[in-house]
Amino acid sequence: MTGVPQLVVHRDKELMAQAAAARLITRIVDAQAARGTASVVLTGGRNGNALLAAIAESPARDAVDWSRLDLWWGDERFVPAADPERNAVQAGDELLAKVPLDPARVHFMPASDGVAGADVEAAAERYAEELAAAAGPEDHAGVPAFDVLLLGVGPDTHVASLFPEHPAVRETARTVVGVRGAPKPPPTRISLTLPAIRAAREVWLLAAGEDKADAVAMALTSPGELQAPASGAYGTVRTLWLLDRAAAAKLPPALYPPASA
Numbered sequence: 001m002t003g004v005p006q007l008v009v010h011r012d013k014e015l016m017a018q019a020a021a022a023r024l025i026t027r028i029v030d031a032q033a034a035r036g037t038a039s040v041v042l043t044g045g046r047n048g049n050a051l052l053a054a055i056a057e058s059p060a061r062d063a064v065d066w067s068r069l070d071l072w073w074g075d076e077r078f079v080p081a082a083d084p085e086r087n088a089v090q091a092g093d094e095l096l097a098k099v100p101l102d103p104a105r106v107h108f109m110p111a112s113d114g115v116a117g118a119d120v121e122a123a124a125e126r127y128a129e130e131l132a133a134a135a136g137p138e139d140h141a142g143v144p145a146f147d148v149l150l151l152g153v154g155p156d157t158h159v160a161s162l163f164p165e166h167p168a169v170r171e172t173a174r175t176v177v178g179v180r181g182a183p184k185p186p187p188t189r190i191s192l193t194l195p196a197i198r199a200a201r202e203v204w205l206l207a208a209g210e211d212k213a214d215a216v217a218m219a220l221t222s223p224g225e226l227q228a229p230a231s232g233a234y235g236t237v238r239t240l241w242l243l244d245r246a247a248a249a250k251l252p253p254a255l256y257p258p259a260s261a
């Protein structure tokens, strides 16, 4: 693991989204300058969507070579492709339809009415194969070393579709799993596992609002990833918690960083 997670606390969720967007644009531009391409794993949820909307509105978005960006998803609701509940549909509305991406580099998780069929385990396996095909010889986890992997944090400390005490959190072998009986609807989902998440260079966790304060405090002073899956999400280079003040309010004084703007 990468040592202590870094915390950045913003005034409110709107500023958090703006700052995270600026940060992500810079990270993508830097990765493309260094290696020619960049890879980002997207999350669902309000904060992930607000980040994408902020990128769409940023003049700096034109600094990104969108045709050399690989996009993946950390989880997906296993519903039909056009369902507005799908994280991919929401990401499309906020950003993907507005920038010149290479469709071959946009790696949607399978939908329940897609070519992988209605069996969520088969669909998860198919996504695992797509990830494995994109992994290089040095990527031992069976997935690429993503530049940035974004995760929204749920009020129960779930990340992706890894819910506390759920079998998917215990997965150590597979990189992608089908999730049934998720406590948050819809019940059937596809999710990266913790080992796949930990292959990312940087993991950025997003949480805003007072309803996240307990979850943030628990995950950062955690009894363990089984009870608090967010605490098991970290990158090989950096783990960044991007918070607003309300979400940071219950952190112990030793962890609360100097207030950012």
Ligand SMILES: O=C(O)[C@H](O)[C@@H](O)[C@H](O)[C@H](O)COP(=O)(O)O
Pocket: 043, 044, 045, 046, 047, 048, 075, 077, 087, 151, 152, 153, 154, 155, 158, 159, 160, 161, 184, 185, 208
């Ligand atoms: O699949 C889902 O149900 C959501 O994607 C969910 O996992 C979300 O990312 C977190 O609950 C954080 O959500 P907010 O950013 O809206 O707080």
